[in-house]
Amino acid sequence: MQRIFSGIQPSGVPQLGNYLGAIRNWVNLQADHECVFCLVDMHAITVWQEPAKLREHTLTQAAILLASGIDAQRHILFNQSAVSAHARLAWIFNCVARLGWLNRMTQFKDKAGKDRENHSAGLYVYPNLMAADILAYKATRVPVGEDQKQHLELTNDIAQKFNHDYGVEFFPQVEALIPPEAARVMSLRDGTKKMSKSDPSAQSRIELTDDADTIALKIRRAKTDTGVLPEDPSGLADRPEARNLVSIYAALSGKTVQQVLDLHQGQGFGPFKAALTEVVVNEIAPIALKTSQLLQDETHLVQMLHNGAQRAQAIAEPIVAEAEKLVGFVKPL
Structure with a gap:
């Protein structure tokens, strides 16, 4: 059974476009894949988040995923920051990826616009963290929309360069799962713009x-x-x-x-x-x-995410520890 990794940012309340474009597909993929689902709170803070709102949105997002049909017993659901392997591997990938590769990422150009110099460095290296999210689990399939396809191609470039630089066949190539009939849901106020949880209205x-x-x-x-x-x-x-x-x-x-x-x-x-x-x-x-x-019992949601993080850590830690060993890091005895 192939392993899937997919993440969603807890930067607002998910909307119908998120449901039709991602969440409903995640629910269906559970039948024949080993699924690792992640609330990518480290990605969220590449732009400013109010701390109390970030926490609230993380728990709300977790509740929505469970309510939509994500099975946190058979599969894994957790928040990204709870598993240190993501950040550690992301730093290695920051040193593997080339600036020229990142300069070609159209999503950064779209998000930064003309105000590029005032955006966080985190937003610029966002694709390297995304690569670490996926490869920390050696996931071989990632459900993505067309707008993330370029980042997945970069993930494969990073995996290939890491393997070449260190003379190993360690990280796999990753396949993009792009639903052929994914609905593109537009704003109810302007049919030319995508529906967005960040829209002021x-x-x-x-x-x-x-x-x-x-x-x-x-x-x-x-x-x-x-x-x-x-x-x-x-x-x-x-x-x-x-x-x-x-x-x-x-x-x-x-x-x-x-x-x-x-x-x-x-x-x-x-x-x-x-x-x-x-x-x-x-x-x-x-x-x-x-x-x-589900939101009536916050303790249950926090515990569920903690349990998911422990299970995620059990997969990611040996993989990332081996990557660190290949790089030459001295690890504690």
Whole structure:
């Protein structure tokens, strides 16, 4: 059984795009993989996080993952900072990776923009820590979106260079698992922008802690146009908000966009939004309710993460200790 590593930043409350793009896929991958799931709090602090909020979001994220169907007994769920192997291997990889490689990373350019000089060094070397996250477990598969594919290619470059430099075949090559039909969920307020948990407007997203009434209100307020739903997908080409709502319906109902249009063609957005609300509530409201229940027992969540960290450490420690030995570090007797 192949080992998967995947992480999610606890930098806000996960939203529908996170669920359809990552979390739901994680749940499905549990059936035929050994899964290591990580709340990557060290990645989160590459940009400023309020300490109390970071802690709150880490626990909320853990509760949401459990409520969504992550099995922390059969698989591993933990927070990154609790396993020192990540930081130790990341430093080695900082010394293996080349500046030219990091300069080509488009995500840093996108996040830093014109204010590059004022961003943290941590954001710049973020891909090296990501490589350490994966290779500390010798994971061979990583579910990622298209925007992380370049970082996974860098992971393989680092593994290959480490093996070459030290004359070993120690770290494996890693395969990207990119879901072919992953839904690209856009903002409810602007169909040209991705739905994001960092958007200043909570009305732009469905959060996985939203109850049925909140979901209904957000969908009712979602931006649309004055047209009716077309009979085929080509009629959505220049209608980003309409396309977004139809795509969300399709992704959550297990239907194709064409099948959704077959059901609702000719309708205005009033009736369609009511139908969409029902589909979203049926999927998300139970997760929100279960999350709320889990958050009532913070001690249980902290203990669950601690147990996961111990199990993660049991895998990562021998691997990273051997990497340190290959580098030439003197370890305590």
